[in-house]
Amino acid sequence: TAVTSYAAVDLGASSGRVMVGRVGPDSLELAEAHRFPNRPVRVPEGLRWDVLGLYAGVLDGLRAAGAVDSVGIDSWAVDYGLLDADGALLGNPVHYRDRRTDGIAEKVWATLPAGELYAATGLQYAPFNTLYQLTAARGSAQLAAAERLLLIPDLLTYWLTGRQGTELTNASTTQLIDPGTRDWAYGVAERLGIDLSLFAPLRRPGDAAGMLRPEVLEETGLTGPVPVTAVGSHDTASAVAAVPAGRERFAYICTGTWSLAGLELDAPVLTEESRAANFTNELGLDGTVRYLRNIMGLWLLQECVRAWGAPDLGALLLEAGKVPALRSVVDAGDAAFLAPGRMPERIAEACRDSGQPVPATRAEITRCILDSLALAHRKAVEDAQRLAGRSVDVVHIVGGGTRNALLCQLTADACGLPVVSGPTEAAALGNVLVQARAHGLVGDLAGMRRLLTRTQLLTRYEPRGGTRRWQAAQARLAGD
Ligand code: LFR
Numbered sequence: 132t133a134v135t136s137y138a139a140v141d142l143g144a145s146s147g148r149v150m151v152g153r154v155g156p157d158s159l160e161l162a163e164a165h166r167f168p169n170r171p172v173r174v175p176e177g178l179r180w181d182v183l184g185l186y187a188g189v190l191d192g193l194r195a196a197g198a199v200d201s202v203g204i205d206s207w208a209v210d211y212g213l214l215d216a217d218g219a220l221l222g223n224p225v226h227y228r229d230r231r232t233d234g235i236a237e238k239v240w241a242t243l244p245a246g247e248l249y250a251a252t253g254l255q256y257a258p259f260n261t262l263y264q265l266t267a268a269r270g271s272a273q274l275a276a277a278e279r280l281l282l283i284p285d286l287l288t289y290w291l292t293g294r295q296g297t298e299l300t301n302a303s304t305t306q307l308i309d310p311g312t313r314d315w316a317y318g319v320a321e322r323l324g325i326d327l328s329l330f331a332p333l334r335r336p337g338d339a340a341g342m343l344r345p346e347v348l349e350e351t352g353l354t355g356p357v358p359v360t361a362v363g364s365h366d367t368a369s370a371v372a373a374v375p376a377g378r379e380r381f382a383y384i385c386t387g388t389w390s391l392a393g394l395e396l397d398a399p400v401l402t403e404e405s406r407a408a409n410f411t412n413e414l415g416l417d418g419t420v421r422y423l424r425n426i427m428g429l430w431l432l433q434e435c436v437r438a439w440g441a442p443d444l445g446a447l448l449l450e451a452g453k454v455p456a457l458r459s460v461v462d463a464g465d466a467a468f469l470a471p472g473r474m475p476e477r478i479a480e481a482c483r484d485s486g487q488p489v490p491a492t493r494a495e496i497t498r499c500i501l502d503s504l505a506l507a508h509r510k511a512v513e514d515a516q517r518l519a520g521r522s523v524d525v526v527h528i529v530g531g532g533t534r535n536a537l538l539c540q541l542t543a544d545a546c547g548l549p550v551v552s553g554p555t556e557a558a559a560l561g562n563v564l565v566q567a568r569a570h571g572l573v574g575d576l577a578g579m580r581r582l583l584t585r586t587q588l589l590t591r592y593e594p595r596g597g598t599r600r601w602q603a604a605q606a607r608l609a610g611d
Contacts, residue, residue, distance in 0.1 A: 134158065135570060138199045139562035140189050141366060142206035142283065143531075144388040145169055145433065147185055149192025150556060151199065152563030154572050159586040161556055161563065165192035171226045178230075178471075179223035182212060182283070186290055193343075193351040200570060202291070202343070203362035203562045204284040205369045207388075208304035208413075209261045212286040213277035221273050224283065227259035228470055231267045239266055243322050246403060251319050253310040253399045253412030254303075257425060258466060261305035265325055280329040284364035291359055292341025295331035298361050300368035302333060303414035310399040310412045310420060336363045336416055337569040362565040363416055367391050367423075369561030372416045372576065373554060374527045375583040382512045382523045384542065385557065386532025388430045390463075390504060392511035393423025394519055405518045409464070416565070417576050422519055426507040427463045429532055431500045434474035439493060450494035451501060452537050457604045459487035459499050463507035485608070505541035506604055512546050526550045529557035533590070543592040545601045553589040560587075 134155040141148050148166040152159065167188035172179050193202065213221045225231065236258060240248070245256070254260060261282075268274045281289055282301045289295050302308050307325065309316040320327045334340065343357040363369040370385040374395075385391040399412035399420050413421040436444065459482040461468075468477065475496050482499065483489050490499045508526075516522050526548050532538050533552040543550040554560055564579045573579050 135200045135567065135572060136198070137563045137566040138164070138193060138196045138202045139362075139559040139566075140192065140202065140204040140287070141369070141556075141559045141562060142169060142185060142204070143366065144207055147188050147192075148559065149189065149196055150559040150563070151196045152560065152567070154563065154567040156572070157582070157585070159560070159563075159582050161560060164196040167191065171228070172223075174223075178226040178228055180210065180226055180283075182220070182224050182286065186287055189287060189291075190347070190350055193347075193353060198353065199357065201358045201360045201566045203360050203566045204287050205362055205364045205366045205558055205562050206283045206287075208282075208301055208365045208367070209259050209264070211261065211280050211282050213273055214279040214281065215276055216278045218279070220286070221276055224286075225264065227264075230470065232258040232263045235263045235267045239263060239323060243319065246406065248306070248319065249406040250401050251309060251316050252306045253401050254306040255409045255411035255425065258469070262307055262319075262323070262325070266323065269324075277329060279331060281331065282364070285331065288340050288359055288361075291343055291347055293344050294341035296334040296338075296340060296361065297331045298364035299333050299335050300363045300414050300416070301365040302330070304365055308414070310414060313414060313418070334361045336361055336368070336565045339569075360566045360569050362562045365413065366558040367413070367421065368415050369559075369565070370529050370557040371395060371421055372561035372564065372579065373557040373583055374529055374580065375551070375554065375587055375589060376527055376580055377584055379525050380521070380523045381525050381527050382515060383527045383529065384508055384512075384532075386428060386528055386530040386538070388433065389428040390426040390508060390532065391421075391423045392426060392508050393421065393515045394521060394523070396420040396422045396519055396521075400519050402518070408514050408518060410515065410518060419576070422515060424464065424511040424514070426504065426511060427465070427468045428504065429535070431463065431468060431474060431478065431504070432497060434471060435478070435493075435496060435500070438473070438475055442493070447493060447497055448535065448537055451497035454494050454498035456498070457502050457600055458495070459490055460503045460506050460604050460608055461485075461499065462608055463503045464510075487607070501535075501538050501541055502604070504538060505545040506601060506608070508542045509545035509601055510605060512548070524548070528552040529554060531555060539590070540592050540595070543594045544597060547594050547598040549594065550592040551589050552592065554583065554587040
């Protein structure tokens with residue numbers, strides 16, 4: 132039987148990759164065609180993405196991938212490029228960690244109270260939601276000149292195909308989508324003076340997104356026609372689609388630069404309690420809701436490793452494993468850790484300020500970060516179950532953090548639940564599977580997941596007990 136192949140472009144905050152997925156009726160294989168760094172650049176006006184560098188990486192990747200049946204793109208959320216009336220990019224897209232949104236949310240809430248905004252959009256508060264970015268940009272020459280806004284994966288898709296669209300799962304992170312109607316939150320936009328005609332028409336995972344332009348074929352050496360397929364273009368939507376769950380009741384944690392921890396629901400939870408707990412209702416595949424909380428994730432460790440001049444990570448984790456558990460923890464959900472720089476110092480300061488032992492060595496700081504992440508995972512999994520009124524029997528960890536065995540084990544311990552970890556390249560696999568499905572292979576979401584369960588390497592971690600110590604650490608953080 133026929134095996135088809137798909138190129139999955141998956142752009143993360145620190146690297147991009149082009150993967151080739153080969154899908155047969157009972158097989159799924161993923162190979163890396165090309166990986167390239169994604170280095171944000173600080174210019175006088177602020178922190179920016181090098182989006183031309185990323186596009187060049189995508190073209191290199193497609194060349195390396197060779198003949199494929201289709202291409203799909205996913206990336207981090209919320210960020211965008213602005214185009215002028217000629218369709219040309221106006222400036223470098225602003226990085227979501229840029230400080231231009233400091234203090235902006237409060238201004239928005241003065242016009243549209245936070246409670247009403249949550250009821251209408253279901254989105255957690257994060258300073259970088261596109262809504263706040265657009266508010267921060269109001270009055271700028273660039274926004275005044277803009278005729279079109281394309282989210283990052285849609286911008287790259289436009290460059291590849293010449294066609295514009297706004298993919299829904301990623302659009303749901305703008306805070307301008309109503310998670311109930313799955314259409315624009317017209318009332319919110321109107322009250323805040325945001326012009327929705329900036330956005331291209333919505334499209335959904337599986338929709339055709341155009342064909343590679345002749346110039347792209349020439350540059351990549353590919354033979355056309357090669358279609359581009361809309362996937363869950365928010366990387367987290369693609370990763371959740373690739374959670375290898377069967378019939379069990381599960382929570383998931385997508386790990387990488389961020390940890391995104393929560394549940395898959397069929398309807399949003401828009402209660403005031405849910406807002407207070409800062410849970411988000413992002414949209415997933417096939418009408419699902421990704422009910423989750425953003426946790427700082429391995430960003431905390433990445434930033435320390437960068438500050439330390441990139442020591443060997445394996446050795447560092449080994450040392451961290453020997454440090455006594457839970458000596459000090461920080462709130463890994465705290466937006467205070469969002470901006471880059473001085474991370475070891477900021478972690479130490481947070482410990483000192485909360486009256487805990489100050490981690491001094493690299494191993495101690497690393498242990499503090501991993502304990503803190505596991506604790507935040509526990510809290511998110513627990514809160515999500517309570518707020519959504521659903522309980523789970525297992526936690527699936529997917530994404531880059533699956534390589535960190537200590538983090539997986541600590542998460543199992545903290546949650547008091549078994550953890551199944553894998554696949555590592557979940558976003559790319561979700562991307563590939565949505566393309567395969569659009570081409571008539573694999574069935575629904577459950578069918579996609581059955582194929583993953585049968586083909587991917589998964590590791591199981593049993594909780595080792597000691598839940599009370601995690602409870603106590605949680606209480607300590609809450610200041611109880
Ligand atoms: C993960 C992610 C998160 C989003 C953050 C910023 O890569 O997409 O889901 O909140 O990046 O865009």
